[in-house]
Amino acid sequence: MKAPSSPPSGESPIERDSKSPVFAAEFKDAVTLRAFGLVLGGLLVQLAFIVSYVGAFHSPTPHRIAVAVAAPQQASAKIVAQLNALSDDPVKATAAPSAETARQWVLTRKTDAAFLFDAAGTKDTLLVASAGGPSVSQTATQIAQKIETAQKRQITVSDIRPPNAGDGRGMTSFYLVVGWVIGGYLTATIMGMAAGTRPANRQRTLIRLAVLAVYAAVSGIAGAAVVGPVFGALDGHFWALSGIGALVVLASAATALALQTLLGLLGTGLVILLFVVLGNPSSGGVYPAPLLPAFWSAIGQALPPGAGTTLVRNTVYFSGHAVTSAVWVLGAYAVGGAVLAWVASWRNERRHPNAPATEPETLPEPSPAG
Structure with a gap:
């Protein structure tokens, strides 16, 4: 009986099979151009995530922190000029007519801090x-202490609106909005993945928007319950936070639905880019706008994470002051996303006129006889 021949050149059967036409065909089928594009897209999103977060947070530097100055007229003008002449523009000083006005400016978010000059002494x-952001308060304090030491004066820092005891570093607003x-x-x-690969039509889009609206309302109430009654971080504003949560969730969901209906898988990547890669680090949750680089500072309040964080913080801690622009931004994403989703589904209908309006019914296969 003839013994089986051994593989040439000492190759194992596995190595030999890996070079066979079958393996090559399998590899070609597995590593398609689409698969390669998806992997490349994932790599680009990953790098964008790293660049965005490191770029925003690696070196927080104060830039034009709004400060009110309350002092006698002659001293006030001199102090404002000195502050605004500081190297690299760390603060933007504005004269306030009185100490009480300066205090109100802080509480209504017109300024981040107020400097009260003691004309009769050195304190x-x-x-x-x-x-409104512990890091900004700390930075303003450090700047004031440095200036006062150079002037041989003393400074007393008074935190007139600290975070709640359950809010720790004042980050609950940010985490809540990120979750929403x-x-x-x-x-x-x-919802889009559950529908399969068929293009969405207008009826299905309206149904999805209605479901998302219900989900947004439930999500808003649930989030408000977690930060309020459950953990006591943001107590006393349950229904206001519920409404804010519903608006934030609907803005995010409607925009995602629109981009995914319009662009498919690419739309999902764009949503992650806008809301996570760019939106979170620029939101002001970790470092408020005066401490962020110019790019992140400029875009933060134009994206749902930033607008939502500002809306929650100013509602809970500052009696709803300075929230108008945030409401408009979130409303624009919610309404604009819904309209764009409907228009995109109408475009899909025109491009795929023979697509069924509803899911085809799947009939059970007949059981074998016997």
Whole structure:
């Protein structure tokens, strides 16, 4: 009986098979151009994530922190000029007619801090509101202490609006909004995936928007319950936070639905780019706008994470002051996303006129006889 021949050149059967035409065909089928594009897209999103977060947070530098100055007229003009002449523009000083006005400017978010000059002595006061961003309050304090030491004066810092005891570093607003935003676009994405590969039509889009609106309302109430009654971080504003949450979730979900209906898988990537890669680091949750580089500072309040964080913080801690632009931004994403989703589905209908309006019914296969 003839013994089987051994593989040439000492190759194992596995190595030999890996070079066979079958393996090559399998490899070609597995590593398609689409698969390569998806992997490349994932790599680009990953790098964008790293660049965005490191770029925003690696070196926080104060830039034009708004400060009110309350002092006698002659001293006020001199102090304002000195502050505005500081190298690299760390603060933007504005004269306030009185100490009480300067205090109100801080509480209504017109300024981040207030400098009260003591004309009769050498002990001045700096008013801050760390609930609006502890890092800005700390930076303003450091700048004031440095200037006062150079002038041989003393400064007393008074935090007139600190975060709640359960809010720690004042980050609850940011974490709450991040959860709402992620929940909104993930739910829209899951609904789109559940529909398969067929293009969405107008009727299905309206149904999805209605479901997302209900989900947004439930999500808003759930989030408000977690930060309020459950953990006591943002107590006393349950229904206001519920409404804000519904608006944030609907803005995120409607925008995601629109981009995914319009662009397919590319739309999902664009949603992640806008809301996570760019939106989170620029939101002001970790470092408020005066400490961020120019690019992130400029875009932060134009995206749902930033607008939502500002809306929650200013509602809870500052009696709803300075929230108008945030409401308009979120409303624009919610309404604009819904309209764009409907228009994109109408375009799909025109491009795919023979697509069924509803899911085809699947009949059970007949059981074998016997």
